[in-house]
Amino acid sequence: MGVMRKFLNWYGRLGPSHGKTLPPYEHVVQVGDPTLRKVSELVPIPSIKSESVQKVIKKLECVLDKYGSLGMSAPQIGVNMRIFVMKHTNKQISYTPKEIVKSRGMSAVPFTVFINPKLKVIDYTKVVHSEGCESVQGYLAEVPRYREVEVTGYNSEGEITSKIFKDWPARIAQHEIDHLDGKLYIDRMDRKTFSCTCWEEVNLSKGKLVIPFHPE
Ligand SMILES: [Zn+2]
Incomplete structure (x- = not known):
């Protein structure tokens, strides 16, 4: 708490304009940012091909790759539009x-x-696995998710698209759609399993460890 306050004071002294950037950001916002708690707005279909929406999609892909994440939603880069991307490569x-x-x-x-996107649950069986989020950096928890879902929405060309996801990809899709409704995995997790990903290193380093809020 004390250290954090010191940091905030230091940052405050730099002045309000210091480092100010406008969304869509090239970083991922962190829990506490009001953007993550808003219900995002529907994107008007005719505007999907507009420069501003295409820019959000490009930024989402760029940030997804930069962080090596499996999914990324527009609110996470500061934009309250109902858009998310996902990708899990063989590599x-x-x-x-x-x-x-x-x-x-x-x-x-x-x-x-x-x-x-609209979510339709195909298999209501709940599966529990460890899950994290780039917007809750440095932590993980066990989260129950439906086993199989169908996502219907529009693609970047403005065409209707529908896909069925099972197991891990179904988890990614549910996690990202939650973001569009202002929900985070910490709202659904088994709270006793909430863990710092580096708690062992904290002991090994005698507490001299920082959680990076940017990719390595
Ligand atoms: Zn997330």
């Missing part, structure tokens, strides 16, 4: 331990854009 899966790939049902998802 990312190859770096993941085989038992995790199997137990979580991970499978490759090509880069996919959903605008004004």
